[in-house]
Amino acid sequence: MKIAVQSEAFDLNAEVAALHQANPKVGAVVSFLGLVRDINEGQGVSTLSLEHYPGMTEKALAQIVEDARQRWEVLDATVIHRVGALQPTEPIVLVAVASGHRGDAFVACEFIMDYLKTRAPFWKKEATAEGEHWVDARESDDRAAARWGGSGK
Amino acid sequence: MKIAVQSEAFDLNAEVAALHQANPKVGAVVSFLGLVRDINEGQGVSTLSLEHYPGMTEKALAQIVEDARQRWEVLDATVIHRVGALQPTEPIVLVAVASGHRGDAFVACEFIMDYLKTRAPFWKKEATAEGEHWVDARESDDRAAARWGGSGK
């Protein structure tokens, strides 16, 4: 299991290879890559700044991955979340799950993302030509997490 | 949309980057990587040979991707399936889906994989020290495809 919070970009090839190359029991790797969207629809370049709670972040992510392992066959998993300043089209987050079978890999990866969205202490601030603002949490993320049976808060 | 049937390996980084780098509306890319498992549990090295139906394969994959686009927000998608001889831990198939939101990317990627497993004309033959045999289709794959509402055959 690899959990990382970092400002640098990551190498998807290397991360996915690390999950399966040494383990011939891995039949499926499902990866989620989250990217900075240009939510201004071209009205000036926006920069996203990601703040986090050092220490708790890693602990929360490790707990989410452990929860996934309790529910499904997870042979290995990697979660990397970037912090600091990010531009549109840049990767923010990678969640990759290796399993023997695709069903487990898909569901565990989506579960980890849904919980990360509602339980991992990261906050986004957007800067545009008009100024800065903190991004609001979305009800849809609470609903996505709640369907797994947890509180999702 | 990119559909490819090839014997060569593919570059996950390049394929995923092609789905999102030029389009700032993409907020999520979900990728499925299918790998050759060592189903002999170490009892001699096995080689997998993949046969396909040239022409129909590409047509079937394109139709599956089109079906996914009709159901969910799919901004772009790539399906690459390898044929020929493959060793354990080698990638067989990549399905990657780009969307604005993660829910659509996850569900469309899984849908494409489930349909590929039951509708795209590929066949696996396994060679071990004991000889060769065609891999049997699995009931679980039919059930996985059937839950999307199609026949899955």
Added chain:
Amino acid sequence: MNVRLLYFARLREVFATGQETPELPPGIQTLADLLDWLRQRGGVWAEELAAGRAYRVAINQDLIEQDAVLHENDEIALFPPVTGG
């Protein structure tokens, strides 16, 4: 009517051929007729295409789930359930 028949994977091996382009007798109009005609060859043909055996049929590269009328120059493929991915 002339059609092109293709066989893949295990069926290709068992039938010992990957394709043929038979001229079908006049009475053969549908896929069901064609399958009956192939079964009448006996041996592995009767065995592999027997009722209840798992095989798939594509006509002009589309999977076919029920009977269909055949047309001149159709490409008809018979193969085992697929196992890719």
Added chain:
Amino acid sequence: MNVRLLYFARLREVFATGQETPELPPGIQTLADLLDWLRQRGGVWAEELAAGRAYRVAINQDLIEQDAVLHENDEIALFPPVTGG
């Protein structure tokens, strides 16, 4: 009792501080007591921590969903609903 209070993101900005290490008055034993004590500061404290406002609490880096007894040297963090990923 001495505790460490941390504030993140919008709350850090509104409270104009990222952390403090107050000595709590003797009557403050639970998280609910602590939040009341903070609200009594008035202004942005009363406003942001009012009933019905959306904020989250972590004690010693675990999210807390209900009241809890506090202990010496606890690390208590207040922050807005998270927006990572």
